[in-house]
Amino acid sequence: MSQLAVRGVSKRFGGVAALTEVTFSVEPGEIFGIIGPNGAGKTTLLNCISGLYDTDAGEIRWEDRSITGLPAHRIARLGIGRTFQIVRPFGSMTVRENAATGALFGQPSGRLQPRQALAYADTVLDLVGLAAKRDYPVRRLTVPDRKRLEVARALAMRPRLLLLDEVMAGLNPVEIEQALDMVRQVNRQGVTMVLIEHVMRVIVGVCTRALVLNFGRPLIEGKPEAVLRDPRVIEAYLGERYARQGGPDASPTQADGEGGGGAGQ
Amino acid sequence: MSQLLQQLVLGLLLGGVYVSVALGFSLVWGILNIVNLAHGAFVIIGAYITWVLFSRLGVDPFLSLPVDALVLFALGYGLQRGLINRVIRAPLLFTFLLTFGINLVIVSLLLLIFSPDFRSVTPRYSGSGLSLGSVTIPYIGLARLGIAMLLALVLWFVLNRTRIGAGIQAVGADRDAAQLVGIDLRHVYALTFAIGAAFAGVAGGLIGLQQSITPTAGDPFTLQSFAVVILGGLGRVSATIAGGLLFGLIQVLGLNAPGLGAGYSNAIAFAVLVVVLAFRPQGLLGRLA
Incomplete structure (x- = not known):
């Protein structure tokens, strides 16, 4: 049984088809990558899974029950955590209080009191490497630290699935290595992951499988290395002419300049 | 000298009234981004509840405050959940229109139920005060300042030390992330609005002790709350306290300004408001988003 099953999900905004019949499934313990050019519908897909958007068609199943149409906070409490591409910490709170909101409201097992939630926040801040800065107001955090805080806040919900929207974008290569370690470590604790990435090194480095979206449609799904070598993927990223000239050996990683971090391998 | 001291005292006491009235308005504006034009009507509902309990059952006005709070809390929760939630993500103008309409409906219902007659609440101790040398401190004004500070403390505690307060702050900061x-979201919206209404009810409960109550007496409170929040700034309990006390002081001092008639009091208060905004657009203690 798949842990997460997305079946034929479509989403339109007015006349624009943002997602068209997207189908994939994620097994427990996987790190599943979603890639695609800008505007391919990656973030929209995560918004549909986490309940921020209602889908127009299709079904989303989580641990063998349908979560289609459930409000976002209910989905969060069922064990699905989510981070944003552009970090969105709660500005009036400290780092520790930010992380504690996840524990306070999002844990599936029920209510925590503020003191317990703060204690649990310390645990996850330790895990993401923010323990020393726990009393900072969030505006004092650097960009990589804010990304860590996003992950910590989601982890404080004790999720069984974590949806990561470009946590590596904007990080330098050293920071990316650190973030990768963090992803692997969280995954080792039994958290399934779906991550959107522009940085191909991340996809190849940690993902068990990857799905490529193009204009809201699934293009191909499979092992990351194979997916990235597929001519259809190269065409989607670089255009048809390049695909014909470069052939299957031209990796899209070489020219992936989007999202501010497409480092080659 | 003693006259100035007396004016300062009266100004602070009036400021206490403004603080109590504006706390709920500020909370709703800051968290929900709703400028609640029915806020003054909520205040007047509180005033009428206290008046009914006092005139029919002889309940002391101070003892009726918890009733005011409970009734307005329930009304606020219902109105938000049933009505305002439908337009919460719409542009500001929609909530403006909706709360304007709610205000009209409440005022009309109050006219139907209570008639436009002037009502007042007059327990034995109204009018008496504490004499300190040449300065007199009216008991009721002092009590209202005390209750305003108590309300501010309660609000601060709820926002910063409780689970629901963390939820309210998170929703205020980022709805999606929350x-x-x-x-x-909808529960927190409704709770926030309900707390704002309950605070208005408590503030209103003591209105009848110092002025007469009519169904239309609420509108000035909405305007005053607006001025207090702009003066003090959004997003902090302390900002509402600072704004309210300062606005009260300015009004009383303006009322007695040498060489000017009492009619300039409001003009002076709003002129100060404009000057403050020119130099600190976020208000005295407010945070820029």
Whole structure:
């Protein structure tokens, strides 16, 4: 049984088809990558899974029950955590209080009191490497630290699935290595992951499988290395002419300049 | 000298009234981004509840305050959940229109139920005060300042030390992110609005002790709350306290300004408001988003 099953999900905004019949499934313990050019519908897909958007068609199943149409906070409490591409910490709170909101409201097992939630926040801040800065107001955090805080806040919900929207974008290569370690470590604790990435090194480095979206449609799904070598993927990223000239050996990683971090391998 | 001291005292006491009235308005504006034009009507409902309990059952006005709070809390929760939630994500103008309409409906209902007659609440101690040398401090004004500070303390505690307060702050900061950590947005919206209404009810409960109550007496409170929040700034309990006390002081001092008639009091108060905004657009203690 798949842990997460997305079946034929479509989403339109007015006349624009943002997602068209997207189908994939994620097994427990996987790190599943979603890639695609800008505007391919990656973030929209995560918004549909986490309940921020209602889908127009299709079904989303989580641990063998349908979560289609459930409000976002209910989905969060069922064990699905989510981070944003552009970090969105709660500005009036400290780092520790930010992380504690996840524990306070999002844990599936029920209510925590503020003191317990703060204690649990310390645990996850330790895990993401923010323990020393726990009393900072969030505006004092650097960009990589804010990304860590996003992950910590989601982890404080004790999720069984974590949806990561470009946590590596904007990080330098050293920071990316650190973030990768963090992803692997969280995954080792039994958290399934779906991550959107522009940085191909991340996809190849940690993902068990990857799905490529193009204009809201699934293009191909499979092992990351194979997916990235597929001519259809190269065409989607670089255009048809390049695909014909470069052939299957031209990796899209070489020219992936989007999202501010497409480092080659 | 003693006259100035007396004016300062009266100004602070009036400021206490403004603080109590504006706290709920500020909370709703800051968290929900709703400028609640029915806020003054909520205040007047509180005033009428106290008046009914006092004139029919002889309940002391101070003892009726918890009733005011409970009734307005329930009304606020219902109105938000049933009505305002439908337009919460719409542009500001929609909530403006909706709360304007709610205000009209409440005022009309109050006219139907209570008639436009002037009502007042007059327990034995009204009018008496504490004499300190040449300065007199009216008991009721002092009590209202005390209750305003108590309300501010309660609000601060709820926002900063409780689970629901964390939820309210999170929703105020980022609605989407709040949902994704498991916060029930609609419930928090309704609770926030309900707390704002309950505070208005408590503030209103003591209105009848110092002025007469009519169904239409609420509108000035909405305007005053607006001025207090702009003066003090959004997003902090302390900002509402500072704004309210300062606005009260300016009004009383303006009322007695040498060489000017009493009619300039409001003009002076709003002129100070404009000057403050020119130099600190976020208000005295407010945070820029």
